[in-house]
Amino acid sequence: MSTVVQSFIPVAKDSHFPIQNIPFGVFSTAQQTTPRVGVAIGEQVLDLAVIAKAGLLNGIEGLNDPVAVFDKPALNEFMGLGKPVWRATRLAIQKLLSENEPTLRDNSELQGRALVKQADVTMHLPAQIGDYTDFYCSREHATNVGIMFRGKDNALQPNWLHIPVGYHGRASSLVVSGTDIRRPAGQRITPQNKTSPFFAPSAKLDIELEVGWFVGKGNTLGERIDIADAKDHIFGLVLVNDWSARDIQAWEYVPLGPFLGKNFGTTVSPWIVTLDALEEFMVDGPSQTEPAPLKYLQENKKSAYDIDLEVQIKPNQTSKFEKVALSNLKYMYWSVTQQLAHHTVNGCNMRPGDMCATGTLSGPEKENFGSLLELSWNGTEKVIFKESKQERTFLEDGDEVNLTAYKDSKSGYRIGFGDCHGKILPCLYDNDA
Amino acid sequence: MSTVVQSFIPVAKDSHFPIQNIPFGVFSTAQQTTPRVGVAIGEQVLDLAVIAKAGLLNGIEGLNDPVAVFDKPALNEFMGLGKPVWRATRLAIQKLLSENEPTLRDNSELQGRALVKQADVTMHLPAQIGDYTDFYCSREHATNVGIMFRGKDNALQPNWLHIPVGYHGRASSLVVSGTDIRRPAGQRITPQNKTSPFFAPSAKLDIELEVGWFVGKGNTLGERIDIADAKDHIFGLVLVNDWSARDIQAWEYVPLGPFLGKNFGTTVSPWIVTLDALEEFMVDGPSQTEPAPLKYLQENKKSAYDIDLEVQIKPNQTSKFEKVALSNLKYMYWSVTQQLAHHTVNGCNMRPGDMCATGTLSGPEKENFGSLLELSWNGTEKVIFKESKQERTFLEDGDEVNLTAYKDSKSGYRIGFGDCHGKILPCLYDNDA
Ligand SMILES: [Ca+2]
Ligand SMILES: [Ca+2]
Ligand SMILES: [Mg+2]
Ligand SMILES: [Mg+2]
Ligand code: NI
Numbered sequence: 001m002s003t004v005v006q007s008f009i010p011v012a013k014d015s016h017f018p019i020q021n022i023p024f025g026v027f028s029t030a031q032q033t034t035p036r037v038g039v040a041i042g043e044q045v046l047d048l049a050v051i052a053k054a055g056l057l058n059g060i061e062g063l064n065d066p067v068a069v070f071d072k073p074a075l076n077e078f079m080g081l082g083k084p085v086w087r088a089t090r091l092a093i094q095k096l097l098s099e100n101e102p103t104l105r106d107n108s109e110l111q112g113r114a115l116v117k118q119a120d121v122t123m124h125l126p127a128q129i130g131d132y133t134d135f136y137c138s139r140e141h142a143t144n145v146g147i148m149f150r151g152k153d154n155a156l157q158p159n160w161l162h163i164p165v166g167y168h169g170r171a172s173s174l175v176v177s178g179t180d181i182r183r184p185a186g187q188r189i190t191p192q193n194k195t196s197p198f199f200a201p202s203a204k205l206d207i208e209l210e211v212g213w214f215v216g217k218g219n220t221l222g223e224r225i226d227i228a229d230a231k232d233h234i235f236g237l238v239l240v241n242d243w244s245a246r247d248i249q250a251w252e253y254v255p256l257g258p259f260l261g262k263n264f265g266t267t268v269s270p271w272i273v274t275l276d277a278l279e280e281f282m283v284d285g286p287s288q289t290e291p292a293p294l295k296y297l298q299e300n301k302k303s304a305y306d307i308d309l310e311v312q313i314k315p316n317q318t319s320k321f322e323k324v325a326l327s328n329l330k331y332m333y334w335s336v337t338q339q340l341a342h343h344t345v346n347g348c349n350m351r352p353g354d355m356c357a358t359g360t361l362s363g364p365e366k367e368n369f370g371s372l373l374e375l376s377w378n379g380t381e382k383v384i385f386k387e388s389k390q391e392r393t394f395l396e397d398g399d400e401v402n403l404t405a406y407k408d409s410k411s412g413y414r415i416g417f418g419d420c421h422g423k424i425l426p427c428l429y430d431n432d433a
Numbered sequence: 434m435s436t437v438v439q440s441f442i443p444v445a446k447d448s449h450f451p452i453q454n455i456p457f458g459v460f461s462t463a464q465q466t467t468p469r470v471g472v473a474i475g476e477q478v479l480d481l482a483v484i485a486k487a488g489l490l491n492g493i494e495g496l497n498d499p500v501a502v503f504d505k506p507a508l509n510e511f512m513g514l515g516k517p518v519w520r521a522t523r524l525a526i527q528k529l530l531s532e533n534e535p536t537l538r539d540n541s542e543l544q545g546r547a548l549v550k551q552a553d554v555t556m557h558l559p560a561q562i563g564d565y566t567d568f569y570c571s572r573e574h575a576t577n578v579g580i581m582f583r584g585k586d587n588a589l590q591p592n593w594l595h596i597p598v599g600y601h602g603r604a605s606s607l608v609v610s611g612t613d614i615r616r617p618a619g620q621r622i623t624p625q626n627k628t629s630p631f632f633a634p635s636a637k638l639d640i641e642l643e644v645g646w647f648v649g650k651g652n653t654l655g656e657r658i659d660i661a662d663a664k665d666h667i668f669g670l671v672l673v674n675d676w677s678a679r680d681i682q683a684w685e686y687v688p689l690g691p692f693l694g695k696n697f698g699t700t701v702s703p704w705i706v707t708l709d710a711l712e713e714f715m716v717d718g719p720s721q722t723e724p725a726p727l728k729y730l731q732e733n734k735k736s737a738y739d740i741d742l743e744v745q746i747k748p749n750q751t752s753k754f755e756k757v758a759l760s761n762l763k764y765m766y767w768s769v770t771q772q773l774a775h776h777t778v779n780g781c782n783m784r785p786g787d788m789c790a791t792g793t794l795s796g797p798e799k800e801n802f803g804s805l806l807e808l809s810w811n812g813t814e815k816v817i818f819k820e821s822k823q824e825r826t827f828l829e830d831g832d833e834v835n836l837t838a839y840k841d842s843k844s845g846y847r848i849g850f851g852d853c854h855g856k857i858l859p860c861l862y863d864n865d866a
Contacts, residue, residue, distance in 0.1 A: 130563075131605050136689060157687050158628050163620060167689035168601035168696070172564050172782050173654055182655035184779035187596060187727065195591050199727050199778075221606055221698065222615035223861070248779065254590050256569060256600035257690020260779040263601070265654065294620065294632050346617035346681065346693040347861075349605050428656070428780075 004411045007097045008105040009115070011042035016406050016416020018042070019097050022090050023236070023271035023417075024075055027121040035073035035124045040271050040418070041097055043118050048093075050114040056096060056103065060088045074128040075235075075272070079216045080352035083232045086216065087276055123270035125176045126238070127214060127353035132174055132266070133343060134210070134242060134357045135166040137334040139286065141362040144374045161291055164334035164342045166356070169242075170263035174355070177239075177269050177420045183397060183427040184264040186248035201427035202245035204379065205395040208360040209311050209370030209403055211329055212240040213336045214272055214353065221349040227299050230337035231275060233350070237336075239269040239309075239403045239420035240357040246373055246394070268355070269403070269420035277415055281306045281407050286333050293338070296345050303335035307417075309361055309405045311370065315390035316398025322385045325375060327361050327368045329405075397426040437844045440530045441538040442548070444475035449839055449849020451475070452530050455523050456669070456704035456850075457508055460554040468506035468557045473704050473851070474530055476551050481526075483547040489529060489536065493521045507561045508668075508705070512649045513785035516665045519649065520709055556703035558609045559671070560647060560786035565607055565699070566776060567643070567675060567790045568599040570767040572719065574795040577807045594724055597767035597775045599789070602675075603696035607788070610672075610702050610853045616830060616860040617697040619681035634860035635678035637812065638828040641793040642744050642803030642836055644762055645673040646769045647705055647786065654782035660732050663770035664708060666783070670769075672702040672742075672836045672853035673790040679806055679827070701788070702836070702853035710848055714739045714840050719766050726771070729778050736768035740850075742794055742838045744803065748823035749831025755818045760803050762838075764796045830859040 007019040017023065017040040027045055028035040036049040051057060052066035062085040063069065069078050078086070096104050104110060136142055139156070142165075146155030159165065175181075183205055187197040216235035219225050225233055242262065249261025285304030292298070307329040312321035334342075339356060360370040369375045375383050376393040383392045395401070400423040406416030440452040450456065450473040460478055461468040469482040484490060485499035495518040496502065502511050511519070529537050537543060569575055572589070575598075579588030592598065608614075616638055620630040649668035652658050658666055675695065682694025718737030725731070740762040745754035767775075772789060793803040802808045808816050809826040816825045828834070833856040839849030 131603055159620075159630070159684055159687065162630050163685055165685070165689055166692055168603055168692070170564055170601055170781060171604070172784050172787065175654070182780050186779045187592075196724070197592070197595050197727065199729060221608070222858070245779070251592055252596055252598070253688070253690075254592065255686070255690070256598055257686075257688070259599055259601070260775070260781065263781045264779045291629070294630065296632060342693070346619045346678070346697045347615050348603060348693065348696045351605050354605065425655070 004413065005094065006099045007041060008099045009042050009044055009097060014414060015042050016414060016418050018413040019094055020409070020413050021273060021277045021415050022093055023273045023277070025126050025271045026073060026075060026124040028124065029116055029121055037070040037072060037075060037078065039093055040118065044115045045118055045121055046093065046097065047114045047116060051096070054110055057089065057092060060085065060092055063089060073124065074353065076127050076353035079127065079214065079235045082217045086235065086274065090274060090276060123176055125174060125268060126270060126272050129171050129174055129353055129355045130351045131354045132169040132171045133166050134169045134359060135164055135334070135339050136359040137164050137332050137339065138359055138361050139333040140331060140364055140368070141360040141370060141374065144362060144369065148378050162293065164339045166339065166343065167257045169266065173263050174266050174268055177267055179267065179422060180425050181243055181265045181267070181422045182425045184245050184248065184260065185427050185429045186245065186260050187251055188247040189251050197251055198431070200431040201429065202247055203394070204246035205424065206244045206246050206372045207311065207401050208242035208244055209309055209325065209327060210240040210242050210357040210360060212238040212268060212355050212357040214238070214355050215350040216352060218350040218352055219344055222347040224344040224347060225340055227296060227337055227341035230340040233340060234275055234336060236272040236274040237278065238272055239405055239417050241267040241401060241403050241420050241422060242357060243267065267420055267422045269417055271418050273415065273417055278305050278307070280409055281415070283330050285330065285335055296341055297338050299335065299337060303337050304330045304332065306330045307405050307407045310403065312402040312404065314400040315385055315388055315392065316396055318388040318390060320387060321402055322387055324383060325367060325369055327363045327370050329361060331363045332358055332361060395424050397424050399424050437846065438527065439532045440474060441532045442475050442477055442530060447847060448475050449847060449851050451846040452527055453842070453846050454706060454710045454848050455526055456706045456710070458559050458703045458705065459506060459508065459557040461557065462549055462554055470503040470505060470508060470511065472526055473551065477548045478551055478554055479526065479530070480547045480549060487543055490522065490525060493518065493525055496522060506557065507786065509560050509786035512560065512647065512668045515650045519668065519707065523707060523709060556609055558607060558701060559703060559705050562604050562607055562786055562788045563784045564787045565602040565604045566599050567602045567792060568597055568767070568772050569792040570597050570765050570772060571792055571794050572766040573764060573797055573801070574793040574803060574807065577795060577802065581811050595726065597772045599772065599776065600690045602699065606696050607699050607701055610700055612700065612855060613858050614676055614698045614700070614855045615858045617678050617681065617693065618860050618862045619678065619693050620684055621680040622684050630684055631864070633864040634862065635680055636827065637679035638857065639677045639679050639805045640744065640834050641675035641677055642742055642758065642760060643673040643675050643790040643793060645671040645701060645788050645790040647671070647788050648783040649785060651783040651785055652777055655780040657777040657780060658773055660729060660770055660774035663773040666773060667708055667769060669705040669707040670711065671705055672838055672850050674700040674834060674836050674853050674855060675790060676700065700853055700855045702850055704851050706848065706850055711738050711740070713842055716763050718763065718768055729774055730771050732768065732770060736770050737763045737765065739763045740838050740840045743836065745835040745837065747833040748818055748821055748825065749829055751821040751823060753820060754835055755820055757808060757816060758800060758802055760794050760796045760801045762794060765791055765794060828857050830857050832857050
């Protein structure tokens with residue numbers, strides 16, 4: 001779309017959800033508690049189950065039964081239909097919502113059934129997530145962690161510039177934005193005694209600012225997704241807060257990777273922003289010449305996204321979220337398409353609705369760091385909150401964290417991701433319990 | 434059952450599936466391709482959907498709709514009902530199959546519909562596995578790997594005797610016994626150049642002899658399963674072959690653990706043997722006094738199982754499986770109940786149908802080693818096949834692997850797991866593709 005289309009639904013200038021966005025999610029209401037698919041527009045949700053039942057999504061090639069696809073508690077089936085269907089459906093919705101289209105605009109009875117205020121809905125995880133993989137694709141983050149734990153000379157591991165390093169996460173504990181997070185307890189050690197662990201609530205509870213991507217169409221086990229096709233397999237992006245207990249992680253992770261330090265909860269934002277909606281923010285990513293990646297990871301078009309990412313924390317007993325970091329998705333070294341090509345190069349199968357996350361997205365400056373581990377340099381420096389004068393190294397009980405992201409287009413509208421929010425509840429267990 | 438009950442269905446003396454076993458699985462037939470739940474008895478499958486529809490599972494407390502539970506392509510719903518229901522159902526099936534019970538014995542019409550030869554069925558994964566976790570709980574295996582890669586003095590990592598070390602595996606690539614496995618390609622390095630990887634088919638394709646356990650009733654996110662209750666949350670055991678590409682794994686796994694070296698396929702045996710069927714094989718596990726585990730991992734009753742585990746390989750172009758290793762589940766250091774207590778101690782939620790595996794189960798002697806990595810000491814010694822005179826370090830294309838397991842009871846019947854089988858297909862990709 002080269003001209004700026006407007007919707008007949010009012011959209012504030014700073015809204016994340018203008019007609020140019022149309023992110024997909026799953027919601028329910030007090031009146032109708034069965035979750036179904038909707039899209040966000042301004043401060044409203046457009047109920048696609050209602051729109052489909054009204055026949056307004058008929059005739060889209062490949063979308064043979066719109067009611068069956070959208071009157072569902074998850075987007076998996078829609079995701080599996082493939083990019084041409086996603087694109088045609090989104091265009092049909094944009095047309096339906098545009099100010100010059102009378103069908104819905106002039107049908108107040110249908111509007112009454114199809115539009116719900118976002119303030120009045122309960123959002124759910126947008127898909128049934130079969131597998132969740134977490135990558136480690138920010139060079140700045142990997143370097144910071146490397147300097148902290150191995151020193152400047154060996155900051156990056158030997159494989160890091162060759163492989164989009166990743167590991168399997170836990171799918172069961174993925175939760176939608178707004179879900180409280182319980183502080184975990186577990187084994188940890190002290191600097192004084194590095195071989196005899198004790199049991200206690202985590203004292204280094206942290207956040208990780210990440211972007212998640214949902215697999216649309218998958219691949220068959222034993223085959224792979226070529227990097228040239230990878231973009232067509234990605235349905236869209238969300239925000240992910242990969243809560244992390246640094247002390248539990250530090251003791252457990254050798255040699256098989258993070259486990260209980262990560263799998264107590266991972267927060268996902270509810271609206272999936274399609275790659276089509278982000279197309280105009282595509283930019284060149286970091287140079288990959290020293291070394292050049294192996295052939296299966298080489299891509300010859302823009303594959304990074306210029307999207308500002310913000311971490312906000314509301315310390316307990318205060319009343320306002322304060323910004324603690326501002327990063328950008330464009331800093332990420334390995335693109336989402338490289339991540340997908342790598343993930344499947346051994347024949348690993350992806351299924352519609354599988355989610356991958358980028359890893360903590362830090363940038364070059366301290367203000368761009370995407371975790372308290374980095375912002376407090378593993379607890380050695382306080383993070384100061386300017387307004388409330390609070391100080392933190394890691395999270396306290398009652399602290400609330402919000403991730404948000406958006407970018408303004410040249411035409412003046414804003415494409416955003418909404419919120420990815422969670423609050424820390426106290427641990428249920430005492431030391432040594 | 435203290436007396437040895439017999440079934441009216443003939444069961445050979447060496448069958449894995451006497452009336453004392455009654456393992457649960459999911460199967461379909463050419464005539465009825467919709468998968469449903471069955472149990473194995475001798476060389477037959479008893480179709481529980483048919484039995485439920487005939488009203489023969491009515492009246493079991495907690496099993497309110499037997500048809501809805503068993504006319505399903507997965508055991509998840511049954512698993513979620515909890516141990517009293519599993520136990521009562523299994524007892525009802527044993528009664529129905531016993532030689533003194535006329536209901537099914539004397540109803541040849543119902544037998545015709547309810548009994549199918551195992552040779553004529555297609556087995557499926559027994560559950561929809563939401564999450565798959567792989568542990569690393571054999572001290573002998575961890576020690577062997579440690580000696581190979583770090584030397585004798587640092588064989589066990591500092592955390593190993595304190596933590597049942599585990600990591601998240603990939604659920605999408607879990608396949609049922611009989612599924613061919615495609616040799617993966619990926620990045621690897623040479624001993625001569627440890628920093629510049631190349632792309633090639635794996636040259637160190639391996640097996641891992643493991644036992645899997647299925648979660649029955651789960652727990653709520655944020656809470657934990659106490660070790661005293663852990664056994665009641667485990668539905669039963671299967672065999673797992675965790676195929677592993679050692680060269681891919683070696684290059685990728687620092688610092689976040691195994692990824693593409695593991696997630697190209699993991700084979701699961703189709704029949705879940707209940708813990709009740711294994712009760713009489715419970716024994717004391719290895720001593721855990723130096724060090725004693727932390728309180729949440731301490732258990733005061735027998736928690737190991739004396740079950741022989743066998744690895745058989747049929748080298749390509751030969752006609753017979755030959756035994757290459759014989760191990761035993763009783764060697765395992767951390768029990769399955771310790772694994773579950775640890776997995777949830779941080780509040781991580783388990784769901785019915787989630788699967789965990791023990792890690793490679795090696796024993797003290799070379800003939801007990803559960804991987805070719807150990808049997809060939811990382812490729813430095815040939816594994817010789819006595820009958821076919823073949824030699825292997827790692828797997829060749831066309832090789833077939835079978836895991837099996839059983840134990841004979843004092844009363845003379847055998848409780849077994851059946852087969853966990855897979856064949857290696859050649860890689861689809863050339864070097865540098
Ligand atoms: Ca992460
Ligand atoms: Ca394993
Ligand atoms: Mg997490
Ligand atoms: Mg595997
Ligand atoms: Ni999963």
